[in-house]
Amino acid sequence: MTHVRTVLGDVRSGDLGVCDAHDHLFLRSPRLPGQELDDVCAARAELEAFRAAGGAAVVQWTPHGMGRRAADLPALSRATGVRIVCATGLHQAAHYDPESLGRLRGGRLAGLFVSELTEGIGTTGVRAGLIKVAGGFHGLDAHARWTMTAAAEAHHATGAPIAVHLELGTGALDVLDLLCGELGVPGERVILGHLNRSPDPVVHRQAAASGCWLAFDGPSRAHHATDWRMPEAVRALAEAGFGDRLLLGGDTVVAGARSVDGGPGLPYLLRRVRQRLTEAVGPELVDLMLGEHPGRAFGVAWA
Incomplete structure (x- = not known):
């Protein structure tokens, strides 16, 4: 039996409920000055709005060193009734100051990931439930290869899934060549994010053939065509026989995108995206993408 590791403990995969699989x-990031998500009250209000829309769980992909506020997550989960999954891992180098990144390069990165997955994040006692890493634009630089190699080592030690930020939705096949080909991570333990940002049906099918999970998360902040093409991409994958590999997420990354600050926020996934996708592929598949699939994608037979 597999369990999803939430900030309040492990939950059976089948009991996760309606889930925002990427948010x-x-x-915090030096690339987004003045746009930080760092307000506990706003986070609580956002979770309450998501809960009111029918949501039950949120997977936070914020990795190590980017202000994930792990210590605050258990209280937020208890107060709102929304299950929260926290991440370990490392984003692109541009999201860190050189000094902190240098300290990480001086240690054993895989050991940090394993510790946060099994023992807890710092002194919080909160254990991560996934490893977040990132590719580059149409390729992988040395930093991406370093972090993905560490993520693969941590996966082999724990079974934890590896969630990958694809820069503007590109580089999916390079990521899979490295993680699944060179590093031996099973395809079903890899989650590719932002595929809606590069709606290439051929690449989507090739990626899906590896057995990986395909996450469609948005809405887009700039490239609006990706929003209306996303249902087409999901339908094409379902018709090609890959409907069992699909996930949905909101990916709220700046303060202005929260619903409590006038943006779409977490509730938009259930308030609008769900409705639009239902028109394209029917309610049964959308229910699976929001319910059963996240439990399977993030479920682990934790030791």
Whole structure:
């Protein structure tokens, strides 16, 4: 039996409930000055709005060193009734100051990931439930290869899934060549994010053939065509026999995108995206994408 590791403990995969498979309650980056997600009250209000829309779980992909506020997550989960999954891992180098990144390069990165998955994040006692890493634009640089190699080592030690930020939706096949080909991570333990940002049906099918999970998360902040093409991409994958590999997420990364600040926020996934996808592929598949699939994608037979 597999379990999803939430900030309040492990939950049976089948009991996760309606899930936003990729989002952020907290996030800081030097690339987004003045747009930080760092407000506990706003995070609580956002979770309450998501709960009111029918949501039950949120997977926060914010990795190590980007202000994930792990210590605040258990209280937020208890107060709102929304299950929260926290991440370990490392984003692109541009999201860190050189000094902190240098300290990480001086240690054993895989050991940090394993520790946060099995023992807890710092002194919080909160254990991560996934490893987040990132590719580059149409390729992988040395930093991406370093972090993905560490993620693969941590996966082999724990079974934890590896969730991958694809820069503007590109580089999916390079990521799979490295993680699944060179590093031996099973395809079903890899989750590719942002595929809606590069709606190439051929690449989507090739990626799906590896057995990986395909996450469609948005809405887009700039490339609006990806929003109306996303249902087409999901339908094409379902018709090609890959409907069992699909996930949905909101990916709220800046303060102005929260629903409590006038943006779409977490509720938009259930308030609008769900409705639009239902028209394209029917309610049964959409229910699976929001319910059963996240439990399977993030479920692990934790030791």
